[in-house]
Amino acid sequence: MKKYQLIFKDLQEKIANDTYPVGSYLPTEAQLCQLYSASRDTIRKAIKLLNQAGMVESLQGQGTKVVQRQHIQFPVSELTSYQELVDKLGMVSRTKVLAVEKVIVDDKLALKTGFASKSIIWRVRRQRQLDGVAAVLDTDYLDTRIVPKMTTAIAQDSIYAYLENELGLDIAYAQKEITIDQVSDTDKLHLDLGADKHLVSVKSKVFLGNTRQFQFTESRHKLDKFKFVDFAKRHKKTG
Numbered sequence: 001m002k003k004y005q006l007i008f009k010d011l012q013e014k015i016a017n018d019t020y021p022v023g024s025y026l027p028t029e030a031q032l033c034q035l036y037s038a039s040r041d042t043i044r045k046a047i048k049l050l051n052q053a054g055m056v057e058s059l060q061g062q063g064t065k066v067v068q069r070q071h072i073q074f075p076v077s078e079l080t081s082y083q084e085l086v087d088k089l090g091m092v093s094r095t096k097v098l099a100v101e102k103v104i105v106d107d108k109l110a111l112k113t114g115f116a117s118k119s120i121i122w123r124v125r126r127q128r129q130l131d132g133v134a135a136v137l138d139t140d141y142l143d144t145r146i147v148p149k150m151t152t153a154i155a156q157d158s159i160y161a162y163l164e165n166e167l168g169l170d171i172a173y174a175q176k177e178i179t180i181d182q183v184s185d186t187d188k189l190h191l192d193l194g195a196d197k198h199l200v201s202v203k204s205k206v207f208l209g210n211t212r213q214f215q216f217t218e219s220r221h222k223l224d225k226f227k228f229v230d231f232a233k234r235h236k237k238t239g
Contacts, residue, residue, distance in 0.1 A: 004045035007036050011046060015055055015066055016132045026056065026064040097155045098125040098190065102144065113141050113216035114205050122150045124159070127190050134192040137220045146214040170209035177203045187220055199223055 001009075014020050027035065032043045047064055050056040057067045103109070103123045110117040121141045128136035140159065142150065147163065154162045163169045181201045183193055193199070199220050206215040 003036075003038060004042045005049070007032075007038060007043065007046040008049040010036075011050060012053070012055065015050075018132075020066050022066050024066050025062070026066065028063060093131075094129040095156055096127040096129065097152045098127055100124050100150055100152050100155055103141075109141075114213055115141065115143065115216065120144050122147060124150060124155050126155060133222070134190060135222045137187060137190050139218050141216045143214045146208075146212070169214070172207055172209040172211075174204045174206040179203075181220070191220070191222060193222065196223060 011020070011026070020026055026032070026047070029040055029043050029047075032038070032046075033040055036043070047056065047058065050064075051058060055066065056064050058064050101123050102120055105113070105115045105117055105119045105121060107117050109115070113121075115121055121143055124138075124140040124142070126138045126140075127134055128138060130136070142159075146169070147167065150159075160171065164171060179201050180198050183197055183199055187193060187199060191199070199222060202219045202221070204215075204217050204219075205213055206217065207213050
């Protein structure tokens, strides 16, 4: 990782933990150069990344102001993992693995997930903290016949990176369902919901290139943190 990227990451952390709270200004370029023993060009590259991440605003003659991050655009039509989105947008995020366990699918779970009743699957539950706020609760179910091994370390890092890079799986497509749900007791336990009564639930059945389902996941998101977007193209009639 280059020095300006390391400085960017450090400044992200300091904004997230309120060393530089919303509404305040970052130290001047000269002060940052001294603080990080870096050139002005390196500092400007780091600040540019902060601008692109929507965390600061550079104001002519005033400095670099820390601003409230706007809604994060989550691409509905793309099969993108949470970690990939975090890396792409340069978000300050932490993952807390709540559970990694094997479960036997009962009739109710079979109806929900699409896995056969009495089959054995992994259940992985993770809390995602975004800018210091518990904003996402992910529950993943994975077919143990396709994914024979699952550990806390794998879940802590990136499950998709493990599936593609270690197991060589061809993750191809997903069927998604997005709803506004009432907050459950489990949501209250693991998310910073405040007075919120509803959240966004994204349920996905995920398939390999051979059309075999290997995963079902449900991600429950705070309403004020994410904006779900899609790109729609009209197919014109011919003749």
